[in-house]
Structure formats: C-alpha cells, structure tokens
Amino acid sequence: xxxxxxxxxxxxxxxxxxxxxxxxxxxxxxxxxxxxxxxxxxxxxxxxxxxxxxxxxxxxxxxxxxxxxxxxxxxxxxxxxxxxxxxxxxxxxxxxxxxxxxxxxxxxxxxxxxxxxxxxxxxxxxxxxxxxxxxxxxxxxxxxxxxxxxxxxxxxxxxxxxxxxxxxxxxxxxxxxxxxxxxxxxxxxxxxxxxxxxxxxxxxxxxxxxxxxxxxxxxxxxxxxxxxxxxxxxxxxxxxxxxxxxxxxxxxxxxxxxxxxxxxxxxxxxxxx
Amino acid sequence: xxxxxxxxxxxxxxxxxxxxxxxxxxxxxxxxxxxxxxxxxxxxxxxxxxxxxxxxxxxxxxxxxxxxxxxxxxxxxxxxxxxxxxxxxxxxxxxxxxxxxxxxxxxxxxxxxxxxxxxxxxxxxxxxxxxxxxxxxxxxxxxxxxxxxxxxxxxxxxxxxxxxxxxxxxxxxxxxxxxxxxxxxxxxxxxxxxxxxxxxxxxxxxxxxxxxxxxxxxxxxxxxxxxxxxxxxxxxxxxxxxxxxxxxxxxxxxxxxxxxxxxxxxxxxxxxxxxxxxxxxxxxxxxx
Numbered sequence: 001x002x003x004x005x006x007x008x009x010x011x012x013x014x015x016x017x018x019x020x021x022x023x024x025x026x027x028x029x030x031x032x033x034x035x036x037x038x039x040x041x042x043x044x045x046x047x048x049x050x051x052x053x054x055x056x057x058x059x060x061x062x063x064x065x066x067x068x069x070x071x072x073x074x075x076x077x078x079x080x081x082x083x084x085x086x087x088x089x090x091x092x093x094x095x096x097x098x099x100x101x102x103x104x105x106x107x108x109x110x111x112x113x114x115x116x117x118x119x120x121x122x123x124x125x126x127x128x129x130x131x132x133x134x135x136x137x138x139x140x141x142x143x144x145x146x147x148x149x150x151x152x153x154x155x156x157x158x159x160x161x162x163x164x165x166x167x168x169x170x171x172x173x174x175x176x177x178x179x180x181x182x183x184x185x186x187x188x189x190x191x192x193x194x195x196x197x198x199x200x201x202x203x204x205x206x207x208x209x210x211x212x213x214x215x216x217x218x219x220x221x222x223x224x225x226x227x228x229x230x231x232x233x234x235x236x237x238x239x240x241x242x243x244x245x246x247x248x249x250x251x252x253x254x255x256x257x258x259x260x261x262x263x264x265x266x267x268x269x270x271x272x273x
Numbered sequence: 274x275x276x277x278x279x280x281x282x283x284x285x286x287x288x289x290x291x292x293x294x295x296x297x298x299x300x301x302x303x304x305x306x307x308x309x310x311x312x313x314x315x316x317x318x319x320x321x322x323x324x325x326x327x328x329x330x331x332x333x334x335x336x337x338x339x340x341x342x343x344x345x346x347x348x349x350x351x352x353x354x355x356x357x358x359x360x361x362x363x364x365x366x367x368x369x370x371x372x373x374x375x376x377x378x379x380x381x382x383x384x385x386x387x388x389x390x391x392x393x394x395x396x397x398x399x400x401x402x403x404x405x406x407x408x409x410x411x412x413x414x415x416x417x418x419x420x421x422x423x424x425x426x427x428x429x430x431x432x433x434x435x436x437x438x439x440x441x442x443x444x445x446x447x448x449x450x451x452x453x454x455x456x457x458x459x460x461x462x463x464x465x466x467x468x469x470x471x472x473x474x475x476x477x478x479x480x481x482x483x484x485x486x487x488x489x490x491x492x493x494x495x496x497x498x499x500x501x502x503x504x505x506x507x508x509x510x511x512x513x514x515x516x517x518x519x520x521x522x523x524x525x526x527x528x529x530x531x532x533x534x535x536x537x538x539x540x541x542x543x544x545x546x547x548x549x550x551x552x553x554x555x556x557x558x559x560x561x
Contacts, residue, residue: 006368013361014378017435020393021381023404027396039407084291087284097281102289108548109296111488113496115517116537116544119524120299120306123316143295146288175280204386206499207517211525221388225503228392237402244392248385255384259377262443 021248028241035237050238054246057227063243066223070203071250072134073219077141078198081149082191084142089153090179094162103154110147114140118211125212132213140212141202148201149194152265156190157183193265196258200251220247300541306534313528326531327539336536338512339519346426346515347495350433354490355483357434358441362449363471369446380443382436390436391500398428420505425513429501433494441486448482449475481555488551516540 015022027035029046038044054063085106092098121140122131130136160183168178184191209219224247227240255262276284307326309319330336361379369375382390397403398419409416419428452475460474476483498517505513514522516536523533 003368006365009361010365010368010375010379013365014375017379017382017439019435020390020397021385023397024393027402027404035402039402039404041404084288088288091276091281091284095276095281098285102285104552105292106288108552111492111548111551112544113492113517113540115496115498115520116303116541117296117299118520119530119534119537120302121295122524123302124299139295142291175276175284200384204384204388206386206388206502207521210502211521221386221499224389225392228395228503237396237399240392241396244389248389251386252381252384256377256381259380260373262380 024241024244027237028245030238032236032238050236050242051246053236053239054242057239061223061226063220063223063246066218066220067246067250069134069137069217069223070220073137073141073217074199074202076134076138077145077202078149078195080138080142081145081198082153082194085146085150085153085194086184086187086191087179089150089157090183093154093157094165103150106150107147109143114143115207118208121208122211130212132215132217134217137208137212137217137219138202140208141198141205144201144205145194145198148197148265152190152194153187156187160186189261193258193261196254197262197265200255203251223247303534303538303541306530307538309531311530311534313530326535330532330535330539333532335514336519339514339516342426342512342514343495343497343516346430346433346497347491349430350437350494351487351490353430353434354438354441355445355487357438358445358486359483361438361442362446363475366446366449370450376443376446380439383439383443385436386499387436387497388499388503390432391503394428394432394500395504422512425505429497429504429513432500432504433497436500437490437493441490444482444486444489445479448479452478484554492547 023041026041026043028050029048030038030043031045031047031049034044058064088098088102092103125131125136130139164182164186165178168182173181203219204221205219206221209222213219213222224240224243227243228235306319308321308323310322310325311319365375397405400406400416400418405419406416417424419425456474456478457470460470465473495515496517497515498521501513501515501518502521520533520536520540523529523536527533
C-alpha cells in the first residue's frame, strides 16, 4: 500500500516535471489544422508531416545549420575545458601550486553570473573578428565548463596514488609522459563525465548565443526561437514543436545515457554517492 | 624528483592566460567603461567622467525593480525547489532505490535548455492552441492571462521550479543515500522513531549538502534570463525584468552602454559578497 502511494507520487512528479516535453511531443505529431481545432492531449490523426516541413523551410531557417553549429560549439567547448583544466588539475593536486588561488578562483566562477562579462566580451569579439563565429562561442562555452571540469578532474586525480608517479619517475619518465601515459588513462571516467556535462551545458546555453551571433554561428537554442516568430502569417505551431523536439534530443539522450554519473558530478565530487 | 617549478608554470600557464584574457580583461573593460562616457561610436576612446553611470543606474527605478525581481525570484524558486526535493528524495527513496532508472525519468528536464522549455510554454500557455488554457476553459470555464502583469511572476517562477527541482532532488537524494547506515542503526537502537531519526540524525547529517543545494539553486535562479526572455521578451511592463534582462536591455535595446556596464559591475560586487559568505560558511562547515 505504501509502495503504491509512492508510485503515485512518483508518477505525479514525473508528469509535472516532464509535462512541457510530453505536451510538445504530442503537438508535434498533430497536423496544423488539428492543433487549432483540438488543443487537448489526445491526438486524432498522428502525423510526421511537421518533421518533414521543417526541412522544407530550410531556405528561411536552416535547422541542420543550427544543429551543426551547436554540435561543433558544444564539442569544442567541452574539449577546450578539458585541455586547459587537465594539466592544471595535475599540478594543483600533486604540488599544491595554485591550490589557494587558481582552484578557488575557477570553482567560484560557478557562482558568478557570466552576463557581467557579456558586454566587454561582445566588444572584444567585435574587435578581433570573433563575433558570429563557432570558435568564439566555443571559447565562451569553455569558460562555462571550466569550474565543473576542474572540480571533477582534481577530485579524481586526488584518488590516484602518487606512488604511480614516483615509480615512473624512477624509470626516467618525464612529467609530461607521466600525465599522458599514467594519469590520463586512469581518469577516463572523470573525462567522460565532464565531457558529457560540458556538452549538455554548452548545447543548452542561450544568452551568449543570442548576443554574440547573428547568422552564421547561430546555435540551435537561438535558432529554435526563430520558428516562433510570427512573421509571415503566424507561428506554425506544429513545425515549431517538431523543431523543439529535435533540438532537445541530443543533450537529452547523452545526459540520460550517463545519468548515473551525473548525480556525483554536479557538485564536482562535493557529495559522495 | 618532483615536478619542477618550470613545469608547474607551463602546465598552469594556459588556463591562467585564458582566464586573464577571457575574464580578467573584460572585467577591466567593465570597470573603465563604467566610469566613462561611452557610446557605440567612441568604444576605443571612452571619455572618463567619474561615477555618473553608477548614479544614473542607482537612480533608475527599473534597476531596483529588476534587482527586487531577481531576489524574489531566486529566493522563491530555490526555497520551493529545496522543500519539494527534500520531500521527494526522502519519500521516494525506497522506490528509487529499488528501481534506479526511475531517477532518469525525473532528471529529464535538467537536460533540456531553459530557453527551449520557455518556448514550449509559449505553446502550452497560448490562449488558443495551448493545452492548459484549453482544459481550464473545459473544466473551470475561465483561464487567466498567465503572462499578464498580474500573473507573470507566479507563472515564471513555477516554470523555473518545475524544471530545476530535479537538480536539487538528485543532489539531495545522493546525499540521503550516502548517510552511513551505522548512524541510522545506532539511532534505532537508542529507540528513535522515524520522525526523530529524520530530524535528529538524517537532516543534520545532510545539512551541508542542503545548504549547498540552496546556494546553487539560488544563484542560478537569481541570474535567470533564457526562459523569461523567450516567454515575455523584455517583460510584461517591466514586471518580469530580471537583472540579467535589465543589463541585456540597457545594452542592446537602449544602447546605454555606460549604465549596462555599471549594472554589471554592481552585480559583480554582489556576487563577490555572496561568494565570500559561501567561503566563510564552507570553512566553518569543515571545522565543525
């Protein structure tokens, strides 16, 4: 009986939390005519027409272009953060160098609203020609991802016994080869979690995508909103819903595949589970 | 042999350089522009003029409205998320422990962009094609203007809570599961009932995580931008302008660079204060 109540509460919570997703998915499977005549959650005649229509609009809003931009920006953003954080995490953990300034500074970035830097970054990007480029946005994503990546990597490296380093040193290995041959293979799990989370964060970013792009580097979160602009005879709700579903799938799939590791990762290892 | 100091330098130089260029330099620009008279025409040669931008910002009632909105939004959202998450984590624990994949179902909204969630609600709350107004008309015979001046705050904060309670739930659930079993057994041995166990053992044990979750959720909700921007743009008569939206609007819509930058610096100072409080608090947590 008490388990039944728990199932009930779970079902209610799951429904409430996921309601926008479910409802949008259902709308995307209705014809434009049915959306207007029947806004309920039941579908009279399901159709994939909206998903086909998205691609017929490619001359105005090219969804594949937006998706490609987001893919590149997110992958590069996660990769850059790893590239910068990994050597730093090694030095911080093994020598204590930077433990009192670099580590806290980066971790506290999580608490800083990045809009503070948005205006000067806009001006800098304009000055050096990074506005509306994938590389420029990937740099921003790298800032966003650094706190979590560094936190995850340093808490992982802390658990790799230093004896391994020492043994390799006795055999004449350099610091660089220790990092690449010993530490890197042992931190694959942390690298995977931070890549996944970094990818999801970057994919879902909106503010900088909105401010720093105009056309060629527009990410999908911004591109999806174009389909909701009423220009040219009102919003096509069916197409707009289908666009949303396609836009949210990549991070949702990646995130759910790795959902077990995300709980621990979110707090950067502060909560052990 | 240890890591040489030359190696220490070269291994940390990239990240340090990156932070200086991408955050240090922008902050410097923020500071300079905030005390200058600056327009889009004289960006490279701003004229120093003292604290006028700050005075203008502080005398701007919409700035204070935005600050009040963000504070109220952040506090309401984070507190409700925390309470819901605590209840769900503890009440559903026996169920989630037996079927761990159920957690993935609850976590799904966390993986979705807030901007996309905002767009979804534009459809769901639409007066003609939206599913919620449809059922309200069907069942109650009336449907409020969800994004009108009166209801905008409640609507937006509800959307924020429904999307991010899973985040708080996940962290708190992980902490709840990590409470050492011997603590529970000892309390049971001493004759504690479930309520006593919760109040005297489990909650105190989870307190650092609960507070951490509260801080994270507050910070994220305080700086809200995406979902509000796509839902109401620059706001239903200013009633739903968060600080982030205020800065964005002052810069892109108003071309009011000086004021936007001054507001950014003020936000930076407030964030520093919060971080200092957090540091002090976490240090105290470590020592106790």
